[in-house]
Every structure is written in structure tokens, then in C-alpha cells.
Amino acid sequence: MPTYEPLGSERLCYATELGAQMCGDSLELLAQLPAESVDLFITSPPFPLQRKKAYGNEDQERYVDWLTEFVKLARDALKPTGSLVIDIGGAYQKGRPVRSLHQFRALIAFVDDLDLRLAEEFYWHNTSKLPSPIEWVNKRKFRVKDSVNTVWWLSKGDFPKASIENVLVPYSESMKRLLKNPSKYYQPKLRASEHDIGTAFGKDNGGAIPSNLLSIPNSQSNDSYLRLVRELGLKGHPARFPLKLPEFFIKMLTEPGDLVVDFFSGSNSTGRVAESHNRKWLSFEQERGYCALSVVRFLEGHPIGSIKQHVEAIEAGDKVFL
Known part of the structure; x- marks a missing residue:
């Protein structure tokens, strides 16, 4: 059965043998997932930044309530042994050199209000992050560069499926x-x-054994997605997962054939990684343009003319089967 079948095909953009990119409101799509059907949710929601971004971001004042709506539906769709991994970056309060606590308040809401467990906290160190915010770091020079995101590994039960043997790292020379x-x-x-x-x-x-500090640069200026998007003369999604981030959790928390879902999929890094590791996947994205462009992740090596036809067909509302 195709992974998208429980959701219907009305919002399908493209599908592979293992997964599907859906276009629509993630709240509606999450609500259609069968109960206890998903092995892993992994996502990076829009952060509550002060300046509005092209991909959309919520105000700090209502961020926790907004995000908790999605996580509640994800919890209901999780298998008892399933996990939810959510990357939430930090931000400053408006006009003040004082940090927002939104990611910590969100975590407390997930645990206290939704009865999820914090299996472990992770920190993604983006080693290529540019100094920001400009006002406090570059101009006044009294704050350091913010280059670490919190990544919460949450689970439905105390003993989610996990194996660190799948994510071992090379030994040091001394070891x-x-x-x-x-x-x-x-x-x-x-x-x-x-x-x-x-x-x-x-x-x-x-x-x-790896640590919970994941040092992964997000400097993929020449990765296949951006390269193909540039060849098409288009602008890619501005906030992308580095592929190694979802890969770490997909390898650690799932097995081949398991279902992985990303409900803020953007450029569909999660789906691409899940496909390459033989996992089933579903990706939800509200903006059709981003859905259409994400298909290039699955078309590396195809003629640019063929890739353009696929992108234009999805933008026009057609369904593409790869």
C-alpha cells in the first residue's frame, strides 16, 4: 500500500516506492494519520524570529500554543515505541539582548501537557553559522554568535526503539x-x-559512542539540491536541514521499512534521507512551490529539462510518480 493512501491522493505532489510529498496544512494531514502508525517524526518548525521570513514563522507570543497543536496530533499517531525529534532554534526577544525561552517552554508543554517523555536532549552545533543577530553581535559586540540549536528527542513511552550501535562514530587516534x-x-x-x-x-x-552534541555544518552551498535549483534558475528553500542531522536520528531510532514523517518538510531533506536508508516516509509542506522544488532531491543525474518538467508539473497541480 502506498504510504499516502490513508491520507488520500488529493494533496499528493509526488511519490516514490517508499514515500510521498504532500502539500497542505499539516494540522489537517496529521489528523488523518492512523493512530499508532508512525515510528519517527522528525522536523524543524519555523522558529519565532522577529523578522518575517519567506517560509513563514510564528510570533513569539503564541509560539508554544501554536506548535503544541501539531505535536499533540503527532503524539496520537506515534507507535508506543515511536519517537518525535524536533529541532528548535533560539531567538532574542524583540528589541532586547535577552533570550527568548520559547524552546524550553515548548518542551515543558510537550512533557507536562501532552505526557511525552524527554528521552534525551541534543544540541546541534552548526559550525558554519554566521554571526547573528547583527545588532548585538556585529555592531555592539556584547553577545557571541548563536550557533547551537536545541533538539528534543521525545518519546511516547519510557523505552522507545533505539540503537546507538547504528550511529557509532570513528575512534580517536588515541583510542x-x-x-x-x-x-x-x-x-x-x-x-x-x-x-x-x-x-x-x-x-x-x-x-x-556519540555524544549529544552534534557538530554538523549547514554549509551545503554545492549540494545537489541547491545546484539543481540554481540550474533551473529558481530560488531554493532558505531554511534547510543539513542531511546528516535527520540521518543521525533516522539511523538510531528506526529500522528499514519503518515510517518516518516530517510535518514541516521544506526542501524535504528528511524524505531524501529516509529514502536512501530504505525507510518509508511522508513529508508535509504547505507551500506548493517548495513541494515542487523538493522533487529535485530525487532526480539527481536526470537531464535538467526532465527535472524542469517534473517541477512545473507539480507546480501546476499534477501528481508525479518517480
Whole structure:
């Protein structure tokens, strides 16, 4: 059964064998998802910035209530072992060098009002972030660059599906030397912290356990999406996930064949990553132009003329099957 079938085909833009891009109000689309059908929601909602952006963003004053409406519907569609991962960037209060607490208030609402669990907090360090806001950082120079987003990993139950073995990172050079000759570099002992580090510490597990600080640059100026959009003479979505961010959570929290949903899909980074890892996927986006452009993520290697035809067909309201 196609992944979009429970939603109907009226809002379908394009579909692959594994997933579908839908165009419409995410509140309406989320409400149509069958109960306990989704393994992972991963999304990055518009942040409550002071200046209005082309892709739309909510005012700080009502941001938490606005976002909680979406998360409530996502919770109802989650499997008991499912997870919801939400990337929420920070912001300053209007006209003041004082931080907004919207992402923390949102987290508390998700946990206290919706009965979700905070499985773990993550922090996405965008190593290529430009200094901002200009007034406080560049001009007056009394605030540092804001380059870290909060990423909340929430779950419906205490024990969501997860495996860190799927996201191990390369060992450091010092750890590689230790693994070659553990007795030369390390002696099992009780540390001052009273952690008992035994001989298993010298075992090669195929990689190191990652931390909850994810250092991922968002500087994909030459990735296939932007390159193809430029060749089409069009302007891409201005706020894009780096592919490695959804990839980390898709690998850790799902298995092949599981369903991944992004209800603020933008340029559809999530769908592209889910497809490449053999996961089923659904992506929801309100702006048809962004939906149409996101199809280029699935058409790398196609003639530019063919890609243009696909984009124009979706913009015109046609359905494209890849």
C-alpha cells in the first residue's frame, strides 16, 4: 500500500516506492494519520524570529500554543515505541539582548501537557553559522554568535526503539592506539568518580559512542539540491536541514521499512534521507512551490529539462510518480 493512501491522493505532489510529498496544512494531514502508525517524526518548525521570513514563522507570543497543536496530533499517531525529534532554534526577544525561552517552554508543554517523555536532549552545533543577530553581535559586540540549536528527542513511552550501535562514530587516534595494545596504554581501575572501568573498556566495538552534541555544518552551498535549483534558475528553500542531522536520528531510532514523517518538510531533506536508508516516509509542506522544488532531491543525474518538467508539473497541480 502506498504510504499516502490513508491520507488520500488529493494533496499528493509526488511519490516514490517508499514515500510521498504532500502539500497542505499539516494540522489537517496529521489528523488523518492512523493512530499508532508512525515510528519517527522528525522536523524543524519555523522558529519565532522577529523578522518575517519567506517560509513563514510564528510570533513569539503564541509560539508554544501554536506548535503544541501539531505535536499533540503527532503524539496520537506515534507507535508506543515511536519517537518525535524536533529541532528548535533560539531567538532574542524583540528589541532586547535577552533570550527568548520559547524552546524550553515548548518542551515543558510537550512533557507536562501532552505526557511525552524527554528521552534525551541534543544540541546541534552548526559550525558554519554566521554571526547573528547583527545588532548585538556585529555592531555592539556584547553577545557571541548563536550557533547551537536545541533538539528534543521525545518519546511516547519510557523505552522507545533505539540503537546507538547504528550511529557509532570513528575512534580517536588515541583510542585506536589503546585498542591495538590495551595493556600498554590502560590499566583497569576505580576512578576518583567511583566509576569502575574494567577490561571491557579496551574492546573494539566498531566505533565510539556519540555524544549529544552534534557538530554538523549547514554549509551545503554545492549540494545537489541547491545546484539543481540554481540550474533551473529558481530560488531554493532558505531554511534547510543539513542531511546528516535527520540521518543521525533516522539511523538510531528506526529500522528499514519503518515510517518516518516530517510535518514541516521544506526542501524535504528528511524524505531524501529516509529514502536512501530504505525507510518509508511522508513529508508535509504547505507551500506548493517548495513541494515542487523538493522533487529535485530525487532526480539527481536526470537531464535538467526532465527535472524542469517534473517541477512545473507539480507546480501546476499534477501528481508525479518517480
